Amino acid sequence: MLDAVLDRIFPLSPQVFVGIITGVVALNAIVGTIPLLIYFERKISAYIQDRLGPNRVGFDLGLPILQKLFRGFGFWGLGQSAADGLKFVLKEDFTPRGADKFLFSLAPAAAVVPAMIGWAVIPWGGALEVGSIVLGGRELVAAGTVQVMAANINAGFMYLLAIAALGVYGVTLGGWASNNKFSFLGGLRASAGMISYEIPMGLSILVIVLMAGSVRPTSIVEQQIGDGAVWFILAHPLAALLMYTCILAECNRAPFDNAEAEQELVGGFHTEYSAMRFALFFLAEYTHMIAGSAFFVMLFLGGYHLPGVALTTPEETGLLAVLAKFVVFFTKVVLSICFMMLVRWTIPRIRYDQVLKLAWQTLIPVSMVLVVSTSVMVYLGRTLWWQTAVMNLALSLALMVIWPYLPRADVNRRVPLAGSRFSPLPGEAVRTGVSNPVALTDNPMPDKNQGLVSVH
Amino acid sequence: MPYTLKPLRDGYDTDVESIDYLKGHVDTGDRWTLNFGPQHPATHTTLRLVLELDGERVARCTPHIGYLHSGFEKLGEALDYNQYVTIVSRMDYLSPIANDIVWHHAVEKLFGIDITPRCKVLRTIMFEIARIQNHLLCTGAAALDLGGFTGFLYAFNVREKIYDIVDYISGQRFHPDWTRVGGLMKDLPNDDTFRKMVRTLIDKEVPQALKDLEALVLRNKIFIDRTAGIGQISKEEAIAWSLSGPMARASGVVRDLRKDEPCLCYADNWDGQGAEAVKFVVPVHTDGDVYARFHVRLEEIRQSLKIVDQLIDKIPSGPVDTFADGKFVKPKKAEVYGSIEGLIQHFELVMTNRGWKAPIAEAYGCMETANGELGYFIVSDGGPRSWRARTRPPCFINYSVMAKLTEGHMLADIVAVLGSINVVAAELDR
Numbered sequence: 001m002l003d004a005v006l007d008r009i010f011p012l013s014p015q016v017f018v019g020i021i022t023g024v025v026a027l028n029a030i031v032g033t034i035p036l037l038i039y040f041e042r043k044i045s046a047y048i049q050d051r052l053g054p055n056r057v058g059f060d061l062g063l064p065i066l067q068k069l070f071r072g073f074g075f076w077g078l079g080q081s082a083a084d085g086l087k088f089v090l091k092e093d094f095t096p097r098g099a100d101k102f103l104f105s106l107a108p109a110a111a112v113v114p115a116m117i118g119w120a121v122i123p124w125g126g127a128l129e130v131g132s133i134v135l136g137g138r139e140l141v142a143a144g145t146v147q148v149m150a151a152n153i154n155a156g157f158m159y160l161l162a163i164a165a166l167g168v169y170g171v172t173l174g175g176w177a178s179n180n181k182f183s184f185l186g187g188l189r190a191s192a193g194m195i196s197y198e199i200p201m202g203l204s205i206l207v208i209v210l211m212a213g214s215v216r217p218t219s220i221v222e223q224q225i226g227d228g229a230v231w232f233i234l235a236h237p238l239a240a241l242l243m244y245t246c247i248l249a250e251c252n253r254a255p256f257d258n259a260e261a262e263q264e265l266v267g268g269f270h271t272e273y274s275a276m277r278f279a280l281f282f283l284a285e286y287t288h289m290i291a292g293s294a295f296f297v298m299l300f301l302g303g304y305h306l307p308g309v310a311l312t313t314p315e316e317t318g319l320l321a322v323l324a325k326f327v328v329f330f331t332k333v334v335l336s337i338c339f340m341m342l343v344r345w346t347i348p349r350i351r352y353d354q355v356l357k358l359a360w361q362t363l364i365p366v367s368m369v370l371v372v373s374t375s376v377m378v379y380l381g382r383t384l385w386w387q388t389a390v391m392n393l394a395l396s397l398a399l400m401v402i403w404p405y406l407p408r409a410d411v412n413r414r415v416p417l418a419g420s421r422f423s424p425l426p427g428e429a430v431r432t433g434v435s436n437p438v439a440l441t442d443n444p445m446p447d448k449n450q451g452l453v454s455v456h
Numbered sequence: 457m458p459y460t461l462k463p464l465r466d467g468y469d470t471d472v473e474s475i476d477y478l479k480g481h482v483d484t485g486d487r488w489t490l491n492f493g494p495q496h497p498a499t500h501t502t503l504r505l506v507l508e509l510d511g512e513r514v515a516r517c518t519p520h521i522g523y524l525h526s527g528f529e530k531l532g533e534a535l536d537y538n539q540y541v542t543i544v545s546r547m548d549y550l551s552p553i554a555n556d557i558v559w560h561h562a563v564e565k566l567f568g569i570d571i572t573p574r575c576k577v578l579r580t581i582m583f584e585i586a587r588i589q590n591h592l593l594c595t596g597a598a599a600l601d602l603g604g605f606t607g608f609l610y611a612f613n614v615r616e617k618i619y620d621i622v623d624y625i626s627g628q629r630f631h632p633d634w635t636r637v638g639g640l641m642k643d644l645p646n647d648d649t650f651r652k653m654v655r656t657l658i659d660k661e662v663p664q665a666l667k668d669l670e671a672l673v674l675r676n677k678i679f680i681d682r683t684a685g686i687g688q689i690s691k692e693e694a695i696a697w698s699l700s701g702p703m704a705r706a707s708g709v710v711r712d713l714r715k716d717e718p719c720l721c722y723a724d725n726w727d728g729q730g731a732e733a734v735k736f737v738v739p740v741h742t743d744g745d746v747y748a749r750f751h752v753r754l755e756e757i758r759q760s761l762k763i764v765d766q767l768i769d770k771i772p773s774g775p776v777d778t779f780a781d782g783k784f785v786k787p788k789k790a791e792v793y794g795s796i797e798g799l800i801q802h803f804e805l806v807m808t809n810r811g812w813k814a815p816i817a818e819a820y821g822c823m824e825t826a827n828g829e830l831g832y833f834i835v836s837d838g839g840p841r842s843w844r845a846r847t848r849p850p851c852f853i854n855y856s857v858m859a860k861l862t863e864g865h866m867l868a869d870i871v872a873v874l875g876s877i878n879v880v881a882a883e884l885d886r
Contacts, residue, residue, distance in 0.1 A: 045605075045606075048606055049605070049606050049609040049610070050609065050610065050613060051609065181488070181490050181491075182490075185512070185867070254603060255603065255678060257603070258868075261868070262497050262498075262603075263497055263498040263600070263601050263602070263603060263871045264498065264867060264868050264870075264871055266496060266497060345605065345606050346604075346606060347676065347678055348599060348602035348603045348604035348607075348673065348676065348678050348679050348682065349602055349604070349678075349682075350681070350682070351681070351682055351866065351868045351869070352512060352866070352867075352868060353512070353866060354681060354682075410685070411681075412681070412684060412685035412686055413685065414688075414863070414864030414865055415513055415864050416864060417510055417513060417515040417863070417864060418484060418515075419484065419508075419515060419516065420515045420516055420863045420864060421516065421860075421863060422859055422860040422861075422864070
């Protein structure tokens with residue numbers, strides 16, 4: 001009886017075996033990296049802003065014996081994230097009155113889980129050759145060459161897009177369940193924004209799918225490696241730009257962080273969250289960043305490939321090669337995240353309606369044109385990397401030329417509203433946009449009836 | 457009158473306070489009320505706006521003030537002319553030294569005192585540095601309110617250097633209480649050190665901060681999209697609503713009290729020997745939106761640097777107090793302990809029932825501070841304290857257009873407009 005059951009189970013397919021190990025290792029390794037990323041973010045923002053950043057909190061836990069041991073060594077403030085995490089655990093987990101308790105608890109999980117399961121189809125380390133594992137005369141795992149990823153499914157991109165679409169639920173539910181108007185507005189903003197940006201993201205992925213002729217993540221990575229092949233960021237710079245913008249928006253990162261705009265909505269969807277529930281939202285943001293960046297690296301930055309290093313080519317299938325590939329891949333992901341941090345700490349936030357306008361009036365038409373152009377080029381067989389690169393650049397140039405002539409709505413205008421005391425009257429001159437720069441009037445005071453004297 | 461003032465609508469009163477909140481209210485059934493403040497990250501201090509939202513559009517914006525009311529004006533009736541400077545310092549705390557100077561400008565107008573050239577130069581320098589101090593915060597906060605935290609810190613770093621200077625001359629970094637009737641609390645500890653500190657500030661630190669800030673936000677597409685055309689007010693309306701300072705000048709109103717009603721070193725012949733007034737130009741913008749206000753403030757910082765630059769190398773020597781006999785000024789400690797005259801003088805000034813005799817008169821003194829016309833109206837009954845010390849706060853009057861600027865815009869624009877008005881609740885509520 002037992003033998004019959006075991007016979008049905010074993011030998012395991014090597015892909016399943018490696019997939020389970022990869023899933024567990026990657027999940028833990030990456031979640032363990034998030035405190036480090038938070039530390040990076042603090043340090044990067046500090047350097048941008050002419051500050052020092054965290055540099056005090058070490059690992060002495062306030063214990064005299066450890067303090068004596070470390071002799072005031074501060075670990076460059078590395079303990080800050082750990083201390084923050086501990087703080088979240090110890091704080092009061094507050095549920096506001098009138099909140100939907102079930103959804104309020106569900107929302108943080110709904111935010112963090114989709115981002116994490118998105119990692120399942122990321123090819124972290126290329127192919128690995130597995131020998132058969134035999135235990136007590138029974139072959140547990142068959143031999144074979146497998147991909148180091150949790151699930152080597154051929155519809156990998158469909159899965160990723162579907163999972164990315166799930167990410168919106170956590171934020172929206174959190175905003176709705178909090179029984180707070182600020183949270184609610186944040187949730188609404190997030191849902192509208194994330195849904196809008198899925199379209200240009202899907203379209204720019206479609207460009208790469210057209211180029212690669214496959215939706216299997218591993219084969220897309222392999223197409224960027226080898227003689228005459230380049231990373232897709234060189235072949236499709238415009239698609240890469242679109243994709244990266246969409247990832248920023250999907251992660252709710254600045255300049256698209258309208259859902260949690262502190263200056264407008266206090267905390268946005270997580271205004272009412274505290275303790276570990278808030279920490280989960282925080283974790284979800286970084287998890288999203290990692291998932292998005294990994295996605296970007298896989299599509300445009302050659303995945304685990306490092307030019308000139310033979311160990312990171314698909315032909316290498318040893319364990320050492322897999323480790324090297326994982327290191328390369330994850331370094332790229334971290335660099336991409338650091339770039340997100342640079343963006344966040346440099347530019348102001350785009351207003352909510354402008355965010356949507358950017359998606360619907362700019363990114364979607366541009367990515368559609370790009371998809372059509374790429375299809376035509378693929379049909380004509382012009383798929384060398386420089387040919388598509390020239391097409392991308394020409395398209396960008398053409399857009400820049402015709403952009404000023406396209407009709408566009410004046411988004412900053414004031415809208416007349418019923419019952420409003422001061423919204424504009426019909427016929428009131430409302431001008432937007434920057435006109436002349438500052439006019440300076442010189443000493444003595446100019447004649448007030450004359451109007452402006454520009455001497456600037 | 458250079459401009460014709462006309463009402464906005466027939467039978468329409470422009471005074472927000474006299475309008476019933478619910479007058480003309482329409483219940484469309486799909487609007488909801490959002491209580492913005494008084495505790496909110498973007499309201500800078502404690503302001504409360506009750507917003508009626510149509511989606512994200514603001515249909516109605518009702519400012520409620522008074523959350524920081526501390527009875528400052530009433531205290532003016534309980535403290536004498538020198539003591540009250542400690543209270544005015546706390547009104548517009550972004551540039552406290554400017555409040556001190558304006559308060560004693562009004563008091564000296566009441567007493568008919570003409571201060572010494574050295575005092576005038578020092579006050580002018582600090583007045584302009586206070587303007588820089590205020591504008592740096594406001595322009596930095598303009599970036600902060602739109603989510604650009606970095607620009608805010610670039611501007612804020614330099615304010616710390618200004619605090620160092622204020623600390624050096626007065627002993628306190630935040631609330632200096634630096635002026636006294638007819639002079640200053642004390643003379644500079646050392647002219648050269650002061651000159652060196654100010655030189656570093658105006659030659660290196662502030663220009664560098666301006667450069668950074670401008671590179672980061674001024675030509676930033678996102679910033680322009682967020683601010684241009686937002687919170688617009690025309691020249692005629694700006695005059696009708698009695699706006700002053702950068703708010704008015706951004707709308708094209710050419711008015712600057714430093715030119716229109718000059719005093720200190722802004723007036724010709726300030727030292728009695730034919731010295732020329734300081735040279736500067738008044739930045740004016742025509743757009744009247746948030747971006748224009750931001751731009752005007754940046755330009756004003758430049759002009760203030762120019763003014764300080766003209767004065768800092770020629771601080772005249774001589775006494776800093778008008779009255780060598782210390783009639784209105786507390787004598788130095790050495791004199792108090794070392795001479796009977798000094799002791800008596802000190803006693804006369806410190807005891808509330810002695811003090812000086814003020815003229816029975818009323819006076820309104822105003823100057824152009826960073827936010828606009830700051831004025832004090834003093835009514836004196838001849839006693840040691842003012843009978844009434846009324847403040848004309850620029851914030852309060854500029855803030856009255858808040859509803860007008862924001863209605864019809866979106867929720868996010870509220871923050872941008874609020875930052876551009878530069879409301880300081882302590883001064884607003886007093």
